[in-house]
Amino acid sequence: MKRTILYNSHVKLGAKLIDFGGWEMPVQYTSISDEHLAVRNAAGLFDISHMGEVTVNGAAATEFLNHLLTNDVRKLSAGVGQYSLMCHERGGVVDDLYVFGLTGDSYFMVINASRTEADLAWMEARAAEFSRKIDLRLSDASHNYAAVALQGPRSLDILTQCFAGPSTSCKRVGKVADLKKNDLSGFTWRSVRVMISRTGYTGEDGYEIYGRAESIVEIWEALLTAGAPMGLKPCGLGARDTLRTEACYPLYGHELDENTTPIEAGLGIFVALDKGEFCGRSVLAAQKDGGTSRKLVAFKMTEKCPVPRPEFAIWRPGSDPSPIGRVTSGTQSPSLGMGIGMGYVPPELAKADTRLEIEIRGKRYPAVVVRKPIYRRA
């Protein structure tokens, strides 16, 4: 298994380590519920060094990315990012990702760890057939970056303890507190440049910090020290999953895959049909107009029962001979104390308040469709 630069830090903290897509990563340090609640109530720190990074440069970069991705990169000025999806010709998702405009015709993409190889192969094949490939430079930058995510209501207070000065590149701001959601800027850490974005995957306010391995190790330690009096805890993949499920953020391989479109997944706002031609456009346009045969819903169990988990069957209450859908993500919500999840159902059952049943170990338990996100800060 691969290890990030923070592996020794995880071992030192007593983390339980698991294999996540070929990476030896911490699933928890103390308990998933404690780590989850720390993020909701104070702050949590995650190692996200396993994610992939790609840089795209050149006079044709904007045109190429607008053909490759569903969202409109022309909206991105220097130091601004957007959530986007990369689809193949049939509209199925190759990956979901974040893309940031840097300075000039230069972009920085953050892609899923489990899809780094597949994404690069896809992007390189598209670049090779691109008419303006002479004005395009695509580069796998994953080995250049380690990264951490600081998430929770106290994250700005903690970040400010370690980053006091103005930004030095991308979006020009006087201090980290001036970063708006989706902004990305270069800041200085002990004379070395790191990038900080106001982004995250937990449903809380937070920041993601990208830099060279040695800097990230120092930043990890500094943040934990500065944040301890404010309740900051190191958090593993277990809490990352319960947090993003409560926030209804998709996870590639669960809500998204090559046989699922962004429209089925309810991500139509990230598909800019009016920007012109892009890979998968015709299928996605037809779906936006004519509908899809299934829709992603969020649900909550309505009584105390076993935990709903991925792959479990979803039924309509009654005597149908077979289930009508499948759970894609499911867990016991630490914030709500109930089972929650997401799954695909026929569109007529996708309205909030629709009653469903989830089959768990041969028995069916009642659930109800809820609006996303399942958990919202009061």
Add this chain to the structure above:
Amino acid sequence: MSANVPAELKYTRSHEWVRVEGGVATVGITDHAQHELTDIVFVELPQLKRQLKAGEACAVVESVKTASDIYSPAGGEVLETNKAVVDNPALANTEPYAGGWFFKIKLSNPAELDSLLSAVQYTAQVTGA
């Protein structure tokens, strides 16, 4: 970590403990098991009067990440189940040998207990000694 392994109990290889009093066995999961599972969020116990066999999967304990089967250490009829741990599954983490017990069975063949592990033997198994 040094798990708590009370000397007067008997143990299974699958991390259940047994307390025997006059032909009735009380069963729960060990401190080692709860420590491995961490946050226990749901406990499913066998129906009353169900006839269990030694080694039969008869209950489920769920943490946030996984569902684990609990195996009956001996054969017998389910006499009682612990409502407190069903209502508050975290008891299995905080009091695995006391308030977090799971169920009681009327032993059909008390001699089966002889093949269970002693505290010393169970400790050796979990510490790999």
